Amino acid sequence: MSDVPAKTQDRLYQDLARNLLEELASGRYPVGARLPAERELAISYAVSRPTVREAIIALEVQGLVEVKVGSGAYVRRLPGKGDLPGFNITAFELTEARLLFEGEAAALAATQATDEELAQIEGLVDAIARENLQADGAERSDREFHLTIARATRNTAIFDAIEHLWDLRSTSPEAALLHEKARTANIKPVVDEHRAVLTALRARDPNAARAAMRAHLAQVIDSLLFATEERAIEDARRTARAKRARYTQATS
Amino acid sequence: MSDVPAKTQDRLYQDLARNLLEELASGRYPVGARLPAERELAISYAVSRPTVREAIIALEVQGLVEVKVGSGAYVRRLPGKGDLPGFNITAFELTEARLLFEGEAAALAATQATDEELAQIEGLVDAIARENLQADGAERSDREFHLTIARATRNTAIFDAIEHLWDLRSTSPEAALLHEKARTANIKPVVDEHRAVLTALRARDPNAARAAMRAHLAQVIDSLLFATEERAIEDARRTARAKRARYTQATS
């Protein structure tokens, strides 16, 4: 029935955390309110207190609640979209966001990057070229290339936000798959695009850097589109096979 | 001695999580590696197994490790800057990042926002005006204003990243304080700036929206600068008072 692989399962604390998350989202516990005591939650949800503690810690790590010793757990902020389970960002949204944000980051980096960082980036461009020859994947250099530019902005918030976007990719299996597919299907131009960004950074030209970065990520979006169509064909084939199977079964 | 209020203290699991985080950052456990068993960690860190579990869950929620039942905890990714404790983003970095990112978001929103969203944003501008009259703080409407625009981009990744930036503010006590100070010192122009953004969105003019949003956040940066200077003066006064107190004590 379900499309998800079900993964590890178990993890009772996650169920509880999900439930509490929904209660927060429902507005039952507004900001500043105190959650029921651990012992009460344990009883009402029919779990042990350690499990309750684990769930509350999960919320605490996400900054949703604050635990005060001897007092209770208080709501710090209400859950946003990113906190809701089953929340998936598409590869297109992700790349569009990167196009805008990393474009600006490149522009800023063009005015801030040190010679050392530029040399580092050049090394990464070479590494990307090498990685593309061997098809074993691992776009680690690609990630480092983009993060190094983000770091070169000298703005930790910008770096953190862009790193956050890269991390989001791995939270969505579909997005990760699509990216991998797009990468293997589109090898040659990538190095040139990366080198164009580097050239613009070297020239200390913010507008050129922004344009080069945007062009690169626009190309990535195109690759994603291509990969999507490929997959659409596969899906159609699979559907046809399933259809035929049902027919065969029904008539046998 | 220390400037921080020490907060809640306790939380043994946080110490452990911090230690494990450092071990991850040190490269001792590369991606894919398995962490020692819970029972082993409990012994080597001289804590109980529930505490170890809590620490591992803290890492798990942050996406750093993946726990497989009956097998162990495996490293999913290495910690980035945002994961490191004691990591503080300055209010300036944060606002600069917002200037760039939210500027682009506003430009995109100008082409995507629905009439309903525009009406919602107008209501928030009015709410901001009302909140400014009563000095009790709570810039909730301000946050909603910016997040609603981010949502109007129809891009979940953009929304999530911008929400992430807002959340970062609360992780840094200094940044939060500075913002509050800047807000109380600078009341009048804010509403006009917000309304200018709304006008540009209404006109479906991306460039005007970007410019208005950037102008607004540039103004915020100015306010922060002003608040910083104010605080510098206060610090100087406090230092002088302390100096005099020591002198008085020594000569009495």
Place this chain on the structure above:
DNA sequence: CAAGCTAATTGGTAAGACCAAAAAGGATTC
């Protein structure tokens, strides 16, 4: 050598106990 089974390992959860911090309530004092 391969397949299958058994036992050890490892995470998941429960239950009970005790400590320390905080809050609540009552007694004392001014």
Place this chain on the structure above:
DNA sequence: GAATCCTTTTTGGTCTTACCAATTAGCTTG
């Protein structure tokens, strides 16, 4: 009568022990 202090209760923090379930390693067996 009000404020203050102290005792009691509540609440989170941690440990210990125990048992279950999934996984893995190792051995047995064909």
